[in-house]
Amino acid sequence: KQEVTQIPAALSVPEGENLVLNCSFTDSAIYNLQWFRQDPGKGLTSLLLIQSSQREQTSGRLNASLDKSSGRSTLYIAASQPGDSATYLCAVSEDSSYKLIFGSGTRLLVRP
Amino acid sequence: DTEVTQTPKHLVMGMTNKKSLKCEQHMGHRAMYWYKQKAKKPPELMFVYSYEKLSINESVPSRFSPECPNSSLLNLHLHALQPEDSALYLCASSPRTRWPETQYFGPGTRLLVL
Numbered sequence: 034k035q036e037v038t039q040i041p042a043a044l045s046v047p048e049g050e051n052l053v054l055n056c057s058f059t060d061s062a063i064y065n066l067q068w069f070r071q072d073p074g075k076g077l078t079s080l081l082l083i084q085s086s087q088r089e090q091t092s093g094r095l096n097a098s099l100d101k102s103s104g105r106s107t108l109y110i111a112a113s114q115p116g117d118s119a120t121y122l123c124a125v126s127e128d129s130s131y132k133l134i135f136g137s138g139t140r141l142l143v144r145p
Numbered sequence: 146d147t148e149v150t151q152t153p154k155h156l157v158m159g160m161t162n163k164k165s166l167k168c169e170q171h172m173g174h175r176a177m178y179w180y181k182q183k184a185k186k187p188p189e190l191m192f193v194y195s196y197e198k199l200s201i202n203e204s205v206p207s208r209f210s211p212e213c214p215n216s217s218l219l220n221l222h223l224h225a226l227q228p229e230d231s232a233l234y235l236c237a238s239s240p241r242t243r244w245p246e247t248q249y250f251g252p253g254t255r256l257l258v259l
Binding site for chain 1: 149151176186187188189190193201233235237239241246247248249250251252253255
């Protein structure tokens with residue numbers, strides 16, 4: 034059974050720092066991996082999607098990498114801002130059913 | 146229109162009530178999803194509709210009854226819920242016409258069962 038783990042569970046950094054969020058999954062047979070952002074009490078916003086054949090994706094200050102063989106993904110946030118404060122979730126899709134299996138998230142606080 | 150809308154935003158109901166959650170999207174997506182999210186936990190998939198047909202039911206209790214009247218609308222009918230069903234209920238949609246897919250989430254309905 035696929036399990037997705039995110040470390041750390043919570044992170045507090047001063048504004049301007051570059052930071053890395055980690056995601057690991059137990060079964061490397063995935064279709065894709067997505068990173069989402071969730072603000073408190075709100076829905077999820079898709080940030081980046083990496084297909085299984087890709088190594089990384091970039092959007093603005095965000096860069097996500099995927100190492101399928103080792104079952105790991107990282108989300109790199111450059112020059113963090115207070116507006117980046119949110120919970121970041123990674124999720125893997127294993128097959129064509131498009132079912133997403135989520136990690137428990139990393140709660141990020143960027144201090145002004 | 147690139148958003149998924151959900152109504153109501155908040156719902157309080159007793160264990161004997163019947164209520165419905167509504168989800169709507171006008172992006173032409175042909176897959177729609179219901180997720181349940183407890184506090185400080187990740188979303189858990191409940192149901193998937195593909196082309197208006199139920200394709201996945203994650204062993205959800207029958208007190209939750211999904212309905213997809215058309216390709217833009219998804220309902221979740223609630224009956225005889227338990228206090229432990231209190232959670233944020235999220236709806237999502239995806240194109241299902243191209244690969245790769247990304248799911249677009251609505252803001253959720255926060256449900257409290259008394």
